[in-house]
Amino acid sequence: MKLLSYRTSDGESWGALVDGEIVDLATANPGWASLAAALAAALADAGTDGIVRAVTARAGTAPRLALDSVTLLPVVPAPGKILCVGLNFEKHRIETGRERTEHPVIFTRFPDTFVGHGTPLVRPAESERFDFEGELALVIGRGGRRIARENALSHIAGVTCLNDGSIRDFQAHTHQFTPGKNFPATGSIGPWLVTLDDIGEIADLELVTRLNGVEVQRAPLSDLTYSIPEIVAYCSSWTQLRPGDVIATGTPGGIGARREPPLWMRPGDLCEVEVSGVGVLRNTITTEDVTP
Structure with missing residues (x-):
């Protein structure tokens, strides 16, 4: 459904x-x-x-x-928590030059950083380094704390597509990701939530990102470094997950910042994130209006 x-x-x-x-x-x-x-x-x-x-x-x-x-609108317009897993595809970790960690890398985004399917993403006036990150996102249906891996799927209502749009120079200001991930309307989520009964095995799904019709990312969800049950179990070990909370599971290799030359999203572009069996999330790119 x-x-x-x-x-x-x-x-x-x-x-x-x-x-x-x-x-x-x-x-x-x-x-x-x-x-x-x-x-x-x-x-x-x-x-x-x-x-x-x-x-x-x-x-x-x-x-x-x-x-x-x-x-x-975003599938859940105002989730209590938006947790994002970084560096969760091996190719992406390697292209960033970062060491593999013992536990998932987690950062947060604010609800006002996301728009829905069909609403433009906004490149802020502070930067032109606006990058794409296609991802699969989980929406929590049944809340919990200290959820066991073997019970994790029973807490997920369904999955959706997510573009973790990133302002790369602000992300690189320090080793903390927060500034580059939280400019308003730089990410998107949707177009809808597909319940798990219509999905089958999440690991069998494939993620593709296209910029202006050209494929820039492709990976099966089976390539996740930390599996969906591991992510839910880890996040719920330190925070109470509640219905409507969103967990973004990470982006594959191929991001614009690691290309030569870099490939940034620019006003007038169209970015699409597709997850097989889920749908296609489409957003054009616009620029921020800072007229007084």
């Missing part, structure tokens, strides 16, 4: 994509004001398929909208 968040002239809502149309589930279920709220309610006791059963039971009476009549 594909679940998404969106905006119309009436405000923000969420729903399911069924036969090419959006089933407006917030209108049909006033207690589920957001996708995160629905995940919390439906998955609390029912496991990762709880949301699918709940949505299916309610979809028949819900209003429907054309997909092209809405503005898609």
